[in-house]
Amino acid sequence: ALGALDAAGRRFDAAWRADLDRAVSAASARFDAGEGTLVELLDARRARVQALDEYETWRAERRLARARAARLAGRPIDERTLCDDHPGDAR
Numbered sequence: 394a395l396g397a398l399d400a401a402g403r404r405f406d407a408a409w410r411a412d413l414d415r416a417v418s419a420a421s422a423r424f425d426a427g428e429g430t431l432v433e434l435l436d437a438r439r440a441r442v443q444a445l446d447e448y449e450t451w452r453a454e455r456r457l458a459r460a461r462a463a464r465l466a467g468r469p470i471d472e473r474t475l476c477d478d479h480p481g482d483a484r
Contacts, residue, residue, distance in 0.1 A: 395458045402455065405448050413441045452477055 420437035423429030456475055463474045 395462050398455045398458055417441050
């Protein structure tokens with residue numbers, strides 16, 4: 394399970410975060426220029442929040458899987474187990 398979560402986390406990289414920001418910036422620029430609607434801007438913002446929520450859910454599931462793996466291996470659950478080491482965690 395931990396391997397599958399780690400593999401799934403590869404999509405949450407710096408380019409992913411930049412794409413989220415770029416999509417909102419583009420929608421905002423279109424709205425400011427009068428070419429986009431408020432609904433489109435809000436949809437872009439909502440999509441960004443939903444994507445970030447998926448990321449936070451993945452992080453929580455990964456920490457839980459790491460804790461379960463440590464417990465099954467008889468290792469203590471310490472800061473190495475619970476601290477995130479994913480590149481997307483550095484904001």
